[in-house]
Amino acid sequence: MDNFRYANLIELNNCPKFTKIKVEMIPTLTHYQKITAQCRALFLKKMTDYGVAWRILRLPSLTDQIFIKAQRIRSIQSLAEQKVEEGQESEFIGIINYCIMALIQLEKGIAEQPDLSNEEAIALYDKHLKVTEDLMLAKNHDYGEAWRDMRVSSLTDLILQKLLRVKQIEDNQGKTLVSEGIDANYQDMINYAVFALIHLDQ
DSSP: OTTOOEEEEEOOTTOSSOEEEEGGGHHHHHHHHHHHHHHHHHHHHHHHHHTTGGGGOOHHHHHHHHHHHHHHHHHHHHOSSOSSOOOHHHHHHHHHHHHHHHHHHHHHOOOSSOOOOHHHHHHHHHHHHHHHHHHHHHHHHHHOSGGGGSOHHHHHHHHHHHHHHHHHHHHTTTOOSSSOOHHHHHHHHHHHHHHHHHHHTO
16 A cells, blocks of 8 residues: 555545545546546537537437447548548547436436526536546546556447447346446446547647
């Protein structure tokens, strides 16, 4: 435990409560929050333009949208030359925001018509983002920062693997025997996408 120095009661941006974390993880959390702040800003801008029309989307529709984005990232990584000049970053941001929409849908259920104000929607967004951030901190505490040694392409493949699991769970009507539920898979995809964006931002 000699190398495990802890920061006591460090207050971090967008964290309403104090969190006890390893000092060595502060740069990761700072970078994580920088990336997710960009995702949140885009989510707000799109809500200003379109409202919360996504509230009518069923989970398989959101999963398919995430799948399309992940496949596009994989294609970008595989192709030496792109016909459409758009990088991986925007697709990873899209994955993060669609995953948070899916988590909100899991909590609130599917609406027949948009039923949330922008303020209510962003509060739910922040709630699920915080839970996912806490999950990242817990896993980094237990496993170290092994993701830093992974390529962006490997993180993309992990997202696709998670998506295939989610599709299977959806086809099984949400029932699982030994595996984690859909929400945990969406949370993992968010964190993989943030890790990929951290790599791309360096």
